[in-house]
């Protein structure tokens with residue numbers, strides 16, 4: 001399966017896209033333009049780390065996998081035929097390296113499903129409207145966008161992401177921080193579309209709950 | 217588009233929207249946002265959202281959470297790993 005990769009949106013955290021068109025970028029890398037290389041490493045490594053970390057057990061191993069992938073990119077650069085975009089090619093190399101290392105580590109991931117919202121916030125079976133919000137526990141609007149985007153809440157989510165199970169973290173960061181499409185995330189993390197959605201749902205639900213607890 | 221069945225269909229949709237429990241809605245919201253639900257289920261969710269301020273606020277909170285995520289700083293390679301790569305780049309044979 002060849003992942004169809006779209007450019008990373010520039011608004012997303014530090015996961016910025018590279019503002020150079022592909023043929024020129026490849027040319028500059030082949031010519032040894034160190035600044036161009038530093039730029040792609042800076043722009044793509046965070047998402048690469050996240051993908052690698054979903055396949056292997058430790059951050060240190062993930063970093064090794066990313067380094068290994070970049071070195072393989074350097075070795076293969078002259079043979080790169082531009083049938084895919086440079087980014088697709090780089091991420092394909094990365095995923096192959098991560099899978100190899102992941103199999104060697106033989107991980108077993110068990111993730112327990114938890115309700116998205118604490119059950120006591122809903123009316124009981126004996127109520128006229130079972131399963132509907134209790135009046136005093138219903139969610140309320142959060143107020144102006146500018147306040148929600150405050151550094152305080154970004155910091156809170158940054159810390160909360162680090163606490164998520166690895167695959168949840170990988171899915172939600174690739175989707176919502178780096179702006180990858182669902183199909184790309186499935187290909188990069190070896191997930192079925194349904195599992196990708198389950199992981200995204202658990203991660204987003206948990207993060208929403210944490211924000212709600214401090215905003216309300 | 218109006219006809220004898222029209223108000224009946226709307227009535228069914230309204231009933232389904234009222235019957236849909238909020239506790240269920242919060243579990244299928246991502247499927248709704250991802251656009252993978254059958255059209256009828258999506259219509260029931262939309263009808264529920266229109267008459268349930270709690271779920272409407274919940275959806276707004278979920279969307280706001282995704283927007284905040286778009287501004288979260290992310291972990292990157294360590295400075296050591298980055299300099300190793302830049303050194304490897306400098307050392308690669310010229311083409």
Ligand SMILES: [Zn+2]
Nearest residue numbers: 238268270271
């Ligand atoms: Zn509701």
